[in-house]
Amino acid sequence: MYKNKSKTVHNCTMLRVIGVSKKHNSVWRVYFHDYNDDDKICLFTKKINPLLVWFYKLKKQKLYNNICDVCGNEFKFYKKRFEKMPDECFECNPDQFEY
Numbered sequence: 169m170y171k172n173k174s175k176t177v178h179n180c181t182m183l184r185v186i187g188v189s190k191k192h193n194s195v196w197r198v199y200f201h202d203y204n205d206d207d208k209i210c211l212f213t214k215k216i217n218p219l220l221v222w223f224y225k226l227k228k229q230k231l232y233n234n235i236c237d238v239c240g241n242e243f244k245f246y247k248k249r250f251e252k253m254p255d256e257c258f259e260c261n262p263d264q265f266e267y
């Protein structure tokens with residue numbers, strides 16, 4: 169019987185990729201936020217396979233500002249390039265932010 173044996177070549181547990189860069193012609197690195205041992209969100213960096221640079225670039229998210237339609241407060245959020253802009257902040261509409 170056929171079994172799905174597809175392997176994940178890359179670590180997909182990263183909470184939020186915020187940058188991909190190569191320094192001094194050396195190795196590619198990905199910068200990402202994730203939870204540390206104390207369950208706090210921290211910045212991490214990791215060497216990556218150059219063949220997967222495109223993958224991490226697609227996953228990369230940028231920090232944006234917007235004004236909430238409901239409460240009028242400014243809020244910050246991360247989004248990927250092709251995701252739509254949220255109009256309401258985390259408190260007014262928590263459901264729109266899914267990870």
Ligand SMILES: [Zn+2]
Pocket residue numbers: 236237238239240241256257258259260261
């Ligand atoms: Zn709001």
